[in-house]
Amino acid sequence: MKRPPLAVTLGDPAGIGPELTLRAWTALKDRRHDFIAYADLDQLREIADRLHLPAPRACEPEQAGEIFSQALPVRPVPLPEPARPGHPAPANAAAVIASIEACVRDTLAGRTGGVVTNPISKAVLYEQGFRFPGHTEFVAHLTAHAAWDGPRGPMMMLAAPELKTVLVTIHLGLRGALDALSTEAILHTARVTLAALRTDFGLASPRLAIAGLNPHAGEGGALGREEIEMVAPAVETLRAEGHDVAGPMPPDTMFHAEARARYDAAVCLYHDQGLIPVKTLNFHGGVNTTLGLPIIRTSPDHGTAFDIAGRGLARADSLIAAIRLASTMAENRQSALT
């Protein structure tokens, strides 16, 4: 059976999202990773013209499959103010948010098969009163009342072929992240991750590594006691539940090639502990995905890149990887749940 197209959000229209959407369409138009962009039709037509591509066409998600090989399908989300690359417009914030809402709504209704988000400028949205730290928390809010049998996130995973990391704390300053850590939070992150590795990534017996917090994982308590008091009890509980879990791992030695071969995903305690290794190993191939949701949501690992927007320099590899991963996860989830 043909699956519905993925829904790709607008992102910040002054960032690299719109040009990447067209480049991703060029790369995928013959490969059956159908998607539909929820974006401004005039802006996309202008960029397509510049890139000598066919004019994107407005349609409903149900028609996207018929036209995908000829033109980028678009569900129009008009911008109140024409986008200027590199210069985000506060007046367009409502359209950025409306695009995410429409993609999630259509995915919950089964009209689209998952959501792929283009990067947003969080600072610009915060100034306009957006009260969620990022897509992760916003999409969790929009799907909070949808049925879901698995353990509920949201958990942020950064996934590249070389490494997958999942964060216990996400969009928090470092001091706030330290206060938010607990054995319960680590356990919850690990359980959502293990379930997603089975359901969405098709791994029958997933292996986890859980990072420590301090240098040398605390050096037996001399350099910090969080490993002894917080991380080790979570590892013991997970092992007692029958899971293959290693830790607390010294954070500085758990990401080299031989160490990575011993686990499928690393549970990391704060944002940069998990994002730095993935973005360093493979900035252009990394994907951000939210685990523990009733729908599939992926995103490129990079941001709006205002410094290069509209200059033809942005690489679409990460958005293409996000679209491919969303297709694979949707397929795996459907097989696991039927």
Ligand SMILES: NC(=O)C1=CN([C@@H]2O[C@H](COP(=O)(O)OP(=O)(O)OC[C@H]3O[C@@H](n4cnc5c(N)ncnc54)[C@H](O)[C@@H]3O)[C@@H](O)[C@H]2O)C=CC1
């Ligand atoms: N999923 C999302 O919505 C995300 C949004 N952001 C937002 O993006 C904004 C900018 O964040 P930054 O830290 O500057 O990160 P960034 O990823 O936008 O840019 C970092 C550097 O990488 C380059 N770069 C990024 N993507 C590229 C691509 N596809 N091809 C070639 N070069 C690329 C940029 O030119 C820049 O020099 C912030 O407002 C942040 O909140 C950041 C990460 C994810």
Ligand SMILES: NCC(=O)COP(=O)(O)O
């Ligand atoms: N650094 C990752 C990031 O900020 C992406 O957040 P989200 O918008 O995917 O929640």
